[in-house]
Structures are given as C-alpha cells and as structure tokens.
Amino acid sequence: MAEPRTSRRGLLALGGALLAGGAAAGVTTSGWLDKPGAAEASGDVVPFYGTHQAGIGTPTQDRLAFAAYDLTVSGSVRQNRAALSTLLQTWTAAAAAMTQGRTVPGGNTDPAAPPADTGEAYGLSPANLTITFGFGTSLFDGRFGLAGRRPAALADLPDLPPADLDPDRCGGDLAIQACADDPVVAFHVIRNLARIGRDTAVMRWSQLGFGKAASNGSDQQTPRNLMGFKDGTRNIPGDNIQLMDQHVWVGSETDQTWMRGGSYLVTRRIQMHIEAWDRDYLADQQNVIGRYKYSGAPLSGGNEFDQPDFTAIPARAHIRLAAHENNDGVRILRRGYSFTDGIVPSSGELDAGLFFIAYQKDPRQQFVALQRKLARGDALSEYIQHVGSGLFACPPGVTGPGHSWAQELLA
C-alpha cells in the first residue's frame, strides 16, 4: 500500500498542452488525477485481506480468467527460493491493488518507460474482482528446497476416468483464479501477473469462463451449464461457516501448518459432447442428471431445493451417485464456469463444456473419492471427457499490507 491510491475510475489525462509535431509528440503531458476512494465507493469491491483468500467462499461472479504458470528459475535453491519469494510479494501487492480497482503499482506515467499496468481495465469498476492463488504439486520438487513442506493432502491425482488429459492443459507450479463480473477485469489480472513475473514465471495454460455454471448459494437463481440443466442446487453455501469449516477450509488436521485456513483446489477442463447430448431425448437427459430440465426439481418430485428421494431416481443418475447422502457425507465446494473455445480440430465438435473448479480440505477424501465413485457408474460419463486437470494448494488469506501469499512457507 505504499503506492498512491490511484483509482482506475479517477484516471484522467491532463491533456491540452501544445505540442510540436513529429515523432517526439506525446512525451510531455500524460498524467493522472487521483481520486482516492472512488473505486471503494462503487459498492462492487470484495475485500482482499482476510483469514481466508477471497474467491472461494465469496459469492461467485459472472466471469473467470484462470491461469497456471511455470517457474523458470535455474539457480541454486537459495536463489530460486528468493526469486519465488520476491515474485509472490510483488504479485500480492499487485493483486491487492487490482481487487480494489487500482492500477498495478510501479509507475504508469513516465513517458520514457513502459507503463506498469497494461491499461485495458482503466475506467472500469472493480467488478467484484477476486484473485485466488495456489501452488501446484510440482513446486515441491527440488528447485526450492520445499519437498519436506509438501502437504500430504496435496497428493498427485490418480487416473480418474472419463479422462483423456492433454499435458498442455494440466499442472503448473502456480495458479491464479481471477473472477469478476467483467471479463476484461478478470483477464487483466492474468495478463498483468504474467507481465510482472516475466523473468521468473511463464504462463503454462489458461482458461476463460464465460458464464458461471455453479452457484454457491448467493444467487437468486441457480445458473445452468451448457447441458441446459441447473448446476449447483445442492452446493455448499459459501456463507455457511459450519459447512465451510467442515468441508472446505484446512484445519488442525493438516500436517503443514502453513496451509491452515487455506483450501485445496481441483480444476478439470470437462469437455461436453454437446452434439450427442443435444440429440438425446428429454427424458433420457433428465434420467442422466436425475432432475427435471426446466425446474431443476429432483425426479423424485417437488421443487428444486427439495430433498431428493434417491430411491425414486435412476441408479446411475449423476445427482444420486454424487450426493453426500450416498458418499459418507463427503461434499465439495464447486465454483465452475462454462467455456467454449471454438471447434475441436480433430472431430469438428464444438470445444465446449465445464471448467470444473472445486475447493475442499483434502482432495484424497473428497474430489478423488467422489470421482472414483462417478467413474464406476455415472450415466453422465457417456457425454463428457476430462481433458485438463490441476491440483493446487491455496494458502490462507493475506492478513494485510506487508504480508504476502504463503509468506509463512517461504520465510
């Protein structure tokens, strides 16, 4: 917070000076008017500092920009650790600024230097931006001397059908989830963090989500995924502290105290065979999911939020197999987004589906256990394939200025 509080909304150039023509024009008169507090007053700001990272239990925004980065360091363990620590300090400060609607710190008005901020979000509101950070499993190899600090819960994911994973859409040393109600604001984050980290980190893969596909309880209406069904009816409400502590936040059970208050993130890029799905009869679609398409009510009857009677729902229906009542109480917090990225060259199919995002306190007991169950019987498996995968340890929140992501791990 050493940077001046320059609001994106308050930016104004002080034009109007007379200029000589020719190539030197434009050097002299760009500047900002600082209007502190303009962004904060707009009412669409999510606090960055806190016990937990924002973007997990906070309300789901409309848009996603997700990126995984690889670290490119090649020095000694000490040098590498220092480079990572510096990167995360810089990233944290930039993230704190961007979530509050401010520009990337570092200077944006020197005509003889590249601006620190790339500028496409100037003038836009903060749009409820949250930036959530995690470490991939590969971080805990030998490069940073952190092998002994790897949490047991961060165990590599086993093979989990139906999957045909593309290595270029999997893994990564670091992950950034940027969610906002404006896609420019979300993309601006992953672009600018790549720019800030360019001597230390490169983007490995990225994913835009263009419509939220899972509610976490804060919506008036449950959103629909690209299969046309409501998704998230029985999700964990992010404001239910008891359920969040029980299923999502890492607690005293962890073998690595630096993860207390954090959570484990599983991402799966789930391609839907939507042409095949669209040819399926309405009754079959409903039997695959276990709900009515239009109302979202369980096939056992009632309304959307009524308790399903699983004995009156087909045995292979997705909601029956995935229900916590049928999985020893296991639940995950989902936060997925629909995506579409054009056409799959090999098949001519639309490359569209669900970018699945789930948070939990132990993936071994939660996502992996649930997915193993689904792999054995889920009727939905005929229509989907997992083509990308990520597993990340998201540390607890940043408590205030001067603190940075995972500072306890890297100290």
Add this chain to the structure above:
Amino acid sequence: MAEPRTSRRGLLALGGALLAGGAAAGVTTSGWLDKPGAAEASGDVVPFYGTHQAGIGTPTQDRLAFAAYDLTVSGSVRQNRAALSTLLQTWTAAAAAMTQGRTVPGGNTDPAAPPADTGEAYGLSPANLTITFGFGTSLFDGRFGLAGRRPAALADLPDLPPADLDPDRCGGDLAIQACADDPVVAFHVIRNLARIGRDTAVMRWSQLGFGKAASNGSDQQTPRNLMGFKDGTRNIPGDNIQLMDQHVWVGSETDQTWMRGGSYLVTRRIQMHIEAWDRDYLADQQNVIGRYKYSGAPLSGGNEFDQPDFTAIPARAHIRLAAHENNDGVRILRRGYSFTDGIVPSSGELDAGLFFIAYQKDPRQQFVALQRKLARGDALSEYIQHVGSGLFACPPGVTGPGHSWAQELLA
C-alpha cells in the same frame, strides 16, 4: 410467430407428480407455464424486425459470439437452393424467437424427443440480443445458381498486410454475429443455429469476444482495447441516420437490388503482439496510436472528442493515417470485440487481440482502401497481425413474421 410465445423467464416445470423409480422416471411431468410478454417487459429487448438488420447500427452490447458456417449440400442446383431457402426460413424464425427471449421453436416438452432448444439460456433475460446474418463470397459459386446475383461490392479481399491468414479462420458460406450483454445468451445462438442446420450447414470457425473494443456512440465511456487505449472515439454513431446512409447502408448505387438496405461486413481476427507492446514506452505507445493513453485525447491536445490537428500528430500514427479527413472522407462503422484464446502454441505468446468488425456500403472503397493505406505506413503494424478474415453480404432486415433473411434472393 406461429409458435406460442413462451418466455424463457416464464419457464417452470410442473414437477411434483409421484414417480416410480428406475430408468423410466422423469418421462411424465415436465412442462411449461407460459407467461407471454415477460421477456418483452424486461426492457432489454432489441426489435428483430425492421428495414435494416439489428446488430449493425443498434448500440453495441458487451459480448460477441460469431460463427461462420459452410453449407454441406450436394444435390442439384434446384435441390440445393431449396435446402438453403428452408434453412434460412428456419433460422430466421429461430432468431426472431431468441432475440425476444423465447426458446427455439419446435417443441421442448416431449419427453420422447430431444428438446428443440438446448436450454442453457432458460431463465436468462434477452440481454439485448441481436442476431445479424450474412452470405460469404463462396455462396455465389455454382452450387446454388447464384453466380449472377453476386454484388460487385462483394469482391474477394486482396492481400492486405500485415497478415498471415489461417484458412481455418477465414471465409464461410454464411455468417452469424450474435451480440448480447450476456455471453451465454450470445453463445446459445450460434450453438442452436448449428444444431438446427446440422443436415445443411456445419460450423467452419467461431470467435467469442469478451469485451467490446469499439463504441458506436451509444456508450457513456469509450471502451478500451487490449492495448489499453480507447477505441472508437471517432466511430460513426449508429443513430446518425445521415452518416449511416452515407457510409453503411447499401443504397440505390447497388447492382443487386436484394442488397438494398443491407451492408457489407468485414471481419479480421487481429492478433496483438501484446508482450512486445507492453514493453514499449508510454510515449512510443502514444505516438503509435496518436492519442494519449489515459484520456484518449489526440496528441495535438484538448479532450478526447476534440478535432485532432493531424499536423501535430506523428505522420505514421494510426489515427492520422486512418482519419476520414486524410482518406477522401471514407469512413466505416466499427463494432469490434477483444478476444483472448489462451496461448499461441508456436510462440508461447498470449493469443489475444481484436476481433475487428466493420460495416460499410462498399468494402472496395472503404475497408480495402483504408487498409491499403495503413499497410503502407501504420506504426501499429509492428504490433499486430491479421490471422483471420471474413467478407459477408448482410441483406436488409426482415420485415415481419413470414419473411426471412434474403428471401428476395432465393425466391
């Protein structure tokens, strides 16, 4: 309009019936409650019928889904023409319904049939959806007997640097531009039109735009493109009838009367070398564009909307070369969107830029002439490359129910 006026917002399943369990569950009780007029009352509906197609002069929405389709017919000219005519009648009726917030006509409640509508937009508002249709140059080959009806203005685009065109991102027999304030609503259109046309047309390429990058005069603030600069300050205002008639709508000068009241659409997928751009000094960036980055004011001084003094702006600056004052009064209506589609595999660069969309009455005299001028000197050329291209003849508007796109051409 023979379909019942089923509003997406009015959809409710009539669940609640008791069901036997097992695989047959879900067959009996899905249904709709029809609430005519709910969508229309929401205030975010753009009229579909009119002299001109919507989506050209109407205010620019926040999101784009664009698709080009190839026709797969292989019969006689007469058969092919009939198939195309049927397709466009069906597409027009579907487009009329979707823009008004209704479902794709054809039946969505029969449990023993696939729903006509894929469903992901159920419950969403119309979001100011516009659907704009055009024919590519390839339509006027021998397949449909239309070679003699090709307008002279629909001349194939010449080579126009800086370009490295990917054939898989170029051309197409038909084009659909779907713009809306909700990306799900926009994507729903190109997906459902592909589904409706699946025996006649296949999607050739598609492009999502995630932030509008050019204002057409209806915004309070001019949006910024991914270079961080305001884009569209001097664009043709879509509600200026005189300028639209002068530059955008095809008039009596056309050699093909079926195009009167229509317009010609040029699309260019312009990849930005944003890593290189982001390393450039602020003063250089401003000299390349010819404007101040933060205010959008011309480098000659004043405020954003002040008349530039081009003699006080660098000779190779983009706005100086592109200005109508320096091009015999030639103007185009731009309606572009920013895009980002992950990472370019060959270079590791972000695959991001501007999906350029321009409407005009004669591309030979407008887009081609302007782009030839830019190709010779534009300082911006160092930072961009055109990788996709489209040219489409967009017929006039559909006048009412029973009329369909380009009916005059195909009669």
